[in-house]
Amino acid sequence: MSTVMGDAMGWMWIWPAMIVFGLLVLGFLALVVTQYRPGGAVTTPHPDRPPARTILDERYARGEIDEEEYRRRKGELP
Structure with a gap:
């Protein structure tokens, strides 16, 4: 049982990393849209x-x- 929990905890870092990556992508897209959109x-x-x-x-x-x-x-x- 402890090996199953140990394996699951090894992958728990992926969710915060995906959230941070998603926020970076959204920030970049917002920057691109606001810079290249005609006034x-x-x-x-x-x-x-x-x-x-x-x-x-x-x-x-x-x-x-x-x-x-x-x-x-x-x-x-x-």
Whole structure:
């Protein structure tokens, strides 16, 4: 009976090792996914356009403001 328990205890290290290995694989996959996934709403700044104009254009494009308000605010910008 003690040899059966001795043999079973010899293999008990495999479960913690598999858990650690699995966590390492999941961490690596999470790193790969977050590094190579394209960003959400990243906008590139326009060097010839002031930031306020860019924000106004984006709000108009998303439908947050109508054309009349867009033109009015655009006229107020420097």
